[in-house]
Amino acid sequence: MAVTLRDVAKALGVSHTTVSNAYNRPEKLSDHLRQKILGAAERMGYQGPDPLAAGLVRRQAGALGVLFDEDLAYALADPAALLFLHGVARAGQDSALALTLLPGPRAGGDAELAARTALVDGFIVYSVAAGHPGFLAARRRDIPLVVVDEPAPPHGDDWMYLGVDDRGGAAQAARHLVDLGHRRIAVLVDRLTPGDRQGPVDTERLAATTYQVARERLAGYRSVLGDTPVIWECGGGSPEHAAPAARALLTGTDPVTAVLAMTDELARGVLRTAAVLGFDVPGDLSVIGFDDVPEAARTDPPLTTVRQPLADKGVHAVEILTGARTSEPGERLPVRLVTRATTAPPPD
Structure with a gap:
């Protein structure tokens, strides 16, 4: 694995900015400190900042x-x-x-x-x-x-x-529901393509997906669930966008017992709609989000979700x-x- 600027900084006990300055802004450092950094970097095999990225320090x-x-x-x-x-x-x-x-x-x-x-x-x-x-x-x-x-x-x-790792995170969420015993599971996605389309997603629509994050998370869910989950496109990412989908999925002839929401905001919309309809969470319905924004820990009840380092x-x-x-x-x-x-x- 290539040595990074952070590796050099850690080895010397200095900040990454200090190491960066040794290459890009030498006037910020004493000659002694700069030579110490450059010497350590050479011994560790660090080749210096990427020239393309380093161009940013010549900012105007x-x-x-x-x-x-x-x-x-x-x-x-x-x-x-x-x-x-x-x-x-x-x-x-x-x-x-x-x-x-x-x-x-x-x-x-x-x-x-x-x-x-x-x-x-x-x-x-x-x-x-x-x-x-x-x-x-x-x-x-x-x-x-x-x-x-x-x-x-x-x-x-x-x-x-x-x-x-969108695919891996989605697979973790889907596996959690399967391990709990859920079989009637739905997936809510904000958008598959630019626009505000809403409704169930068929095979043709799924193949038209242009957003990579949506494609990766759907692939992760389906790696565990196969072709069984109902996929619903919400036309946006706010809690309000999730309400029509949640209502349809919970009041249909074969209501789902779990929802995998592609964002915490969509998951919050599912929780609100479930409460309005009188469904208990998690007694009647399980819900999992994705992101772990601060609001996820404050929903009622607190939301199970996939944490990413936003x-x-x-x-x-x-x-x-x-x-x-x-x-x-x-x-x-x-x-x-x-x-x-x-x-x-x-x-x-």
């Missing part, structure tokens, strides 16, 4: 652009996006970088123009479709870019990427751009199931 605008697929009001209200932004802001502040937030096509503006003209020294692209016009415009600019979550680079391409993703994305962290090809951070009080064996 002093700002990073964060590109979303949603409007900014949603990005600043969605708990998962907000945690990610907290991580970006914290790391950006450490590097004296401002943030420029760029909305996606659903904001009604010109995403391509915004990305093409933004006064930034690098881009963090957060969970967008592969054909997102802002993403395509950002890639055409000769400045560093890192993609978080999606789209992952196809084979042979070279943009920097950071994600999580804030850490933001920190790591900035560190990759500034050269403080080396991005491994296709890097995916680990996730884990957090079992709380919304899951139990199915009713008799």
